[in-house]
Amino acid sequence: MRAWSTELREYAGRDVALAGWLHHWRRLGQIGFLILRDGRGLAQVVVEDPEVCARIDGLKRESVLRVRGEVHLSARAPGGVELHAPTIEILVAPPAVPPLDLSRPHLAAAPALVLDHAPVALRHPRRRAPFEIASASMAGFRAALRARGFVEIQTPKVVGTATESGASVFSVDYFGRPAFLAQSPQFYKQIMVGVFERVFEVGPVFRAEPHDTPRHLNEYVSMDAEFGFIDDHTTVMALLAEVVRGMVTAVATEAPDAVARLGVRLPAVPPSIPAIHFTRALEIAEPRAGQSGAEMSDLTPQHERGLGEWARETHGSDFLFVVGFPMSKRPFYTHPDPRRPGYSNSFDLLFRGTELVTGGQRLHLYEDYMSALGRRNLSPAPLAGYLEAFRHGMPPHGGFAIGLERWVAGLVGAANVREVTLFPRDQQRLAP
Amino acid sequence: MRAWSTELREYAGRDVALAGWLHHWRRLGQIGFLILRDGRGLAQVVVEDPEVCARIDGLKRESVLRVRGEVHLSARAPGGVELHAPTIEILVAPPAVPPLDLSRPHLAAAPALVLDHAPVALRHPRRRAPFEIASASMAGFRAALRARGFVEIQTPKVVGTATESGASVFSVDYFGRPAFLAQSPQFYKQIMVGVFERVFEVGPVFRAEPHDTPRHLNEYVSMDAEFGFIDDHTTVMALLAEVVRGMVTAVATEAPDAVARLGVRLPAVPPSIPAIHFTRALEIAEPRAGQSGAEMSDLTPQHERGLGEWARETHGSDFLFVVGFPMSKRPFYTHPDPRRPGYSNSFDLLFRGTELVTGGQRLHLYEDYMSALGRRNLSPAPLAGYLEAFRHGMPPHGGFAIGLERWVAGLVGAANVREVTLFPRDQQRLAP
Numbered sequence: 094m095r096a097w098s099t100e101l102r103e104y105a106g107r108d109v110a111l112a113g114w115l116h117h118w119r120r121l122g123q124i125g126f127l128i129l130r131d132g133r134g135l136a137q138v139v140v141e142d143p144e145v146c147a148r149i150d151g152l153k154r155e156s157v158l159r160v161r162g163e164v165h166l167s168a169r170a171p172g173g174v175e176l177h178a179p180t181i182e183i184l185v186a187p188p189a190v191p192p193l194d195l196s197r198p199h200l201a202a203a204p205a206l207v208l209d210h211a212p213v214a215l216r217h218p219r220r221r222a223p224f225e226i227a228s229a230s231m232a233g234f235r236a237a238l239r240a241r242g243f244v245e246i247q248t249p250k251v252v253g254t255a256t257e258s259g260a261s262v263f264s265v266d267y268f269g270r271p272a273f274l275a276q277s278p279q280f281y282k283q284i285m286v287g288v289f290e291r292v293f294e295v296g297p298v299f300r301a302e303p304h305d306t307p308r309h310l311n312e313y314v315s316m317d318a319e320f321g322f323i324d325d326h327t328t329v330m331a332l333l334a335e336v337v338r339g340m341v342t343a344v345a346t347e348a349p350d351a352v353a354r355l356g357v358r359l360p361a362v363p364p365s366i367p368a369i370h371f372t373r374a375l376e377i378a379e380p381r382a383g384q385s386g387a388e389m390s391d392l393t394p395q396h397e398r399g400l401g402e403w404a405r406e407t408h409g410s411d412f413l414f415v416v417g418f419p420m421s422k423r424p425f426y427t428h429p430d431p432r433r434p435g436y437s438n439s440f441d442l443l444f445r446g447t448e449l450v451t452g453g454q455r456l457h458l459y460e461d462y463m464s465a466l467g468r469r470n471l472s473p474a475p476l477a478g479y480l481e482a483f484r485h486g487m488p489p490h491g492g493f494a495i496g497l498e499r500w501v502a503g504l505v506g507a508a509n510v511r512e513v514t515l516f517p518r519d520q521q522r523l524a525p
Numbered sequence: 526m527r528a529w530s531t532e533l534r535e536y537a538g539r540d541v542a543l544a545g546w547l548h549h550w551r552r553l554g555q556i557g558f559l560i561l562r563d564g565r566g567l568a569q570v571v572v573e574d575p576e577v578c579a580r581i582d583g584l585k586r587e588s589v590l591r592v593r594g595e596v597h598l599s600a601r602a603p604g605g606v607e608l609h610a611p612t613i614e615i616l617v618a619p620p621a622v623p624p625l626d627l628s629r630p631h632l633a634a635a636p637a638l639v640l641d642h643a644p645v646a647l648r649h650p651r652r653r654a655p656f657e658i659a660s661a662s663m664a665g666f667r668a669a670l671r672a673r674g675f676v677e678i679q680t681p682k683v684v685g686t687a688t689e690s691g692a693s694v695f696s697v698d699y700f701g702r703p704a705f706l707a708q709s710p711q712f713y714k715q716i717m718v719g720v721f722e723r724v725f726e727v728g729p730v731f732r733a734e735p736h737d738t739p740r741h742l743n744e745y746v747s748m749d750a751e752f753g754f755i756d757d758h759t760t761v762m763a764l765l766a767e768v769v770r771g772m773v774t775a776v777a778t779e780a781p782d783a784v785a786r787l788g789v790r791l792p793a794v795p796p797s798i799p800a801i802h803f804t805r806a807l808e809i810a811e812p813r814a815g816q817s818g819a820e821m822s823d824l825t826p827q828h829e830r831g832l833g834e835w836a837r838e839t840h841g842s843d844f845l846f847v848v849g850f851p852m853s854k855r856p857f858y859t860h861p862d863p864r865r866p867g868y869s870n871s872f873d874l875l876f877r878g879t880e881l882v883t884g885g886q887r888l889h890l891y892e893d894y895m896s897a898l899g900r901r902n903l904s905p906a907p908l909a910g911y912l913e914a915f916r917h918g919m920p921p922h923g924g925f926a927i928g929l930e931r932w933v934a935g936l937v938g939a940a941n942v943r944e945v946t947l948f949p950r951d952q953q954r955l956a957p
Contacts, residue, residue: 112754114918131722132721157919184921188916189916212716212910213914213917224678227679228677235664239664242564245660247947248947249948250729263697263698267695284644287644289656297679301700457617459619478956482644484619484621485645486546487589515681523685524910
C-alpha cells in the first residue's frame with residue numbers, strides 16, 4: 094500500500110512505500126539525502142547504504158522511483174519526518190536532465206522559458222500550487238451553486254454568431270461554413286434560465302483581441318452563473334458574494350498545502366461587500382490614478398488599482414463592487430438603471446484592485462431586446478435562437494462570470510495571469 | 526419567500542408563493558386549472574374567482590407569473606397537492622404563443638423542429654429531464670475522482686497540433702496562424718500526470734468527422750481522467766468502475782425527479798464488470814451481428830449491440846469491458862499487451878450495447894514514444910511539448926474518457942444523442 098509524501102507523519106515508526114520523482118539528491122560524506130516528489134509534496138529519504146547511494150548517484154533528476162523505508166520523526170528533517178533504510182526500485186530512468194532546476198525554492202528562469210517548458214516546469218512545487226488552488230476554487234464555485242439549486246450546463250463552443258459586441262472572435266472553418274469560437278456562454282446561459290431558472294457553467298471562452306497584457310489571455314476559463322426571478326442586480330451581487338465565500342472556504346479546506354506553500358493570504362469576504370456607483374468610483378480613482386476627465390465611460394487598470402487601495406484603506410476589504418457602469422460601455426443585453434438613465438444595473442467586482450467578475454441584470458422583455466438591438470444597429474436575424482427565449486416569456490434575471498485565472502492570480506499574487514494558466518494561449522503562444 | 530413546485534407538500538395548510546411559467550390553462554365551467562411550471566416541476570393552481578379566471582384567459586402560454594395561494598392536499602390533484610384561492614401577478618406577458626405545445630406529455634413534433642426551437646422545447650418537462658441527469662452525472666464523476674485525490678485541470682482547446690490520429694480536426698485562424706480545436710485533452714492530461722499524478726477534466730472536445738449517425742456529434746462533452754503508478758489497464762478499469770458507480774449514485778440521489786419523470790431504469794454496476802478480450806468479443810458478436818470475417822480489427826455498432834445483448838443475457842450486466850483491441854486501431858500512445866503482440870492494453874466499456882468509454886494504459890517511456898511515432902511515420906516535431914514530459918520521467922499511467930451525452934442517452938434510452946444535447950452541433954446544425 095502506497096502512502097503520499099504529505100501523510101508520512103501518520104506512519105511514524107512503521108514501514109511505508111512511497112512513489113514519485115527524484116527531485117533532488119545530495120551526498121554528505123557517506124550519507125545521501127534523496128528528496129522524492131510525488132503528486133502532493135516532498136519527502137526526504139536518508140540513504141546510508143553505500144550500494145544504494147551508488148545506484149542513486151547514477152540516476153538523473155526526474156527518475157521515477159518506488160521507495161520503501163522506515164518512517165522516522167526527526168527535528169532536522171523538512172516537515173519533521175523522513176524515511177530511513179530505504180530500498181529503491183527504479184521504475185523509469187529518463188534519457189535527459191530537465192531543462193530547469195526543479196529543486197530550487199523558486200524556478201530561476203525567464204518567464205518565457207518556463208512557459209516553453211511547461212510540461213516539466215509545472216512539476217515545481219510552487220509552480221503547481223496555483224493549480225491545486227484552481228481545482229479547489231472550481232469545486233467551491235460548483236458546490237455553492239448546487240447547494241442553491243443551480244443546474245450545471247454545457248453549452249456549445251462552436252457557434253454561428255458572435256456573442257459579445259466589441260470583443261473580436263476566432264473564426265472556425267465548420268464544414269466549409271463560417272463559424273466562431275464562443276466568447277462566452279452568455280446567450281446560452283440566459284436561454285437556460287427559461288428552462289431551469291438557475292444554471293452555471295465552467296468552461297473555456299475565447300477572445301481574439303490582440304492584447305498583450307499581464308492580465309489577458311486569448312483563451313481562459315469562465316465560471317458563469319445565471320438565474321431568474323431576481324429583483325435586480327443587487328440579487329445577483331448577493332449571490333456572487335456567497336459564491337466567492339464558498340470558493341475561499343473550498344481553497345482553505347481543500348488546498349491547504351498549496352496555500353501554505355505559497356504563503357497565500359486568503360481574503361475575508363465581508364458580510365456586505367462595499368459597493369459604490371461608477372460615478373463615485375471615478376471620483377475616487379481619478380486623483381489616485383493621476384487621470385482626469387469626467388467623460389470616462391469605463392475604468393482603466395489604473396483606476397481599478399486605485400479603487401483596490403481605497404477599498405482596503407477605507408473598508409479593510411479585498412473586494413469592491415462598482416455598480417452602474419454607463420450603458421454605452423455594456424453589451425446590448427444589459428438592463429438599464431430605471432432611476433438613472435444612461436447608467437446600467439450592471440457591476441464589476443474588483444478583487445485586490447483588478448476586475449475579477451462582470452455581471453448584472455439583463456433585459457428580459459422581448460420588446461426591450463428589439464429596441465436595444467435597433468438602437469445599436471444590430472440585426473436580430475443572427476440572434477434568432479436567443480431571441481426566441483425572450484419571445485416566449487423570460488423572468489427578470491441576471492448573472493455573472495468569474496475569470497478563473499484572474500481569481501487564482503489575485504489569490505496567489507501572481508503578477509502575470511500566465512503564471513496561473515497551465516498552457517496559456519496568447520498571440521505568440523500556441524504550444525505547448 | 527418563494528417555494529419550489531416540487532416542495533408544495535411541505536407547505537400543506539399554509540400560504541405559499543410560487544413563480545414560474547403558465548404551462549397550461551383550462552376552464553371547466555366556473556373553475557379554472559392553471560398548471561404552473563417552474564425550474565423544477567409543475568404545480569396545479571385551482572382558480573374559482575371569475576375575475577382571476579378572466580385575467581388568465583387573456584394570457585398566452587409561457588407568461589411568467591408569481592402565484593400566491595393556500596396549499597391543499599387533494600387526491601385528485603397531480604402529485605396530490607394543489608394551490609387554492611390564488612392571487613396572480615403577471616411578471617411577463619410574452620408577445621407570441623410557443624411554436625410547440627409544451628403541455629403535452631410528449632413533445633409531438635419532428636426531431637429537427639424540436640432542435641430548431643430548442644430554446645423553448647427544452648422547457649418541456651421530459652425534454653429537460655436528461656439535463657438534470659447530466660448535471661448530476663458530472664457532479665458524480667467529479668466527486669468520485671476528488672475523493673480519490675484527483676486534481677481538476679482545464680487545458681487549452683485551441684491547439685497547435687492535432688491530438689488523435691485518424692480523427693479529422695477543425696481549423697481555427699489564430700492571429701493568421703493555423704491552429705486546431707482539440708479533439709481531446711489526451712496529451713495535456715498525460716503531461717499533467719507528471720505534475721499531479723491524478724487529474725481529471727470535464728470539457729468540450731471537437732471532432733470534424735463528417736459523420737451523420739444517431740450517436741456522433743461534432744462537439745461533445747468528454748469526462749476525462751488520467752493517473753499514474755498503475756500496474757496496467759486493469760488498474761484503470763477498476764477506477765472506471767468506481768467512477769461509474771459514483772455517477773449512478775449521484776443520478777439516483779441528485780436527480781430523482783428526472784429519473785422518475787422519464788422512468789429511467791438505473792443500471793447496477795456489478796462489483797466486477799464482466800470483461801472479455803477483443804478476439805472473444807468478435808466470436809460472440811459476429812454471429813449475432815450477421816457479420817463475419819476474422820480479419821476485423823475493430824467493433825462495429827452491430828457488434829456492440831450484439832455484445833450488449835450477450836452481456837445482459839449471460840451476466841445480467843448493462844456493462845461490458847472489451848479488452849485488448851488491436852494496436853493497429855488504437856492511437857500511437859497506446860500501450861501494447863506485453864504478452865500478446867499486436868494487441869493492446871486498452872479497452873472500451875460498452876453500456877447497454879454502445880461504446881461509452883475508451884481507455885487504457887499508455888506508453889510511458891520516451892524511447893517507446895519515439896519508436897511508436899517512427900513506426901507510424903509521424904513526425905515528433907509537432908509533439909515536442911508532449912514528448913518533453915516523457916523525456917523527463919513519466920510513471921506507468923493510463924486513463925479513460927467518458928462521453929457525457931452517450932452516457933445520458935444510454936441512461937434515458939434516447940435513440941439519438943441529439944435528444945440529450947442542449948444545442949447539438951453536427952454537419953447541418955450550427956444554431957441555435
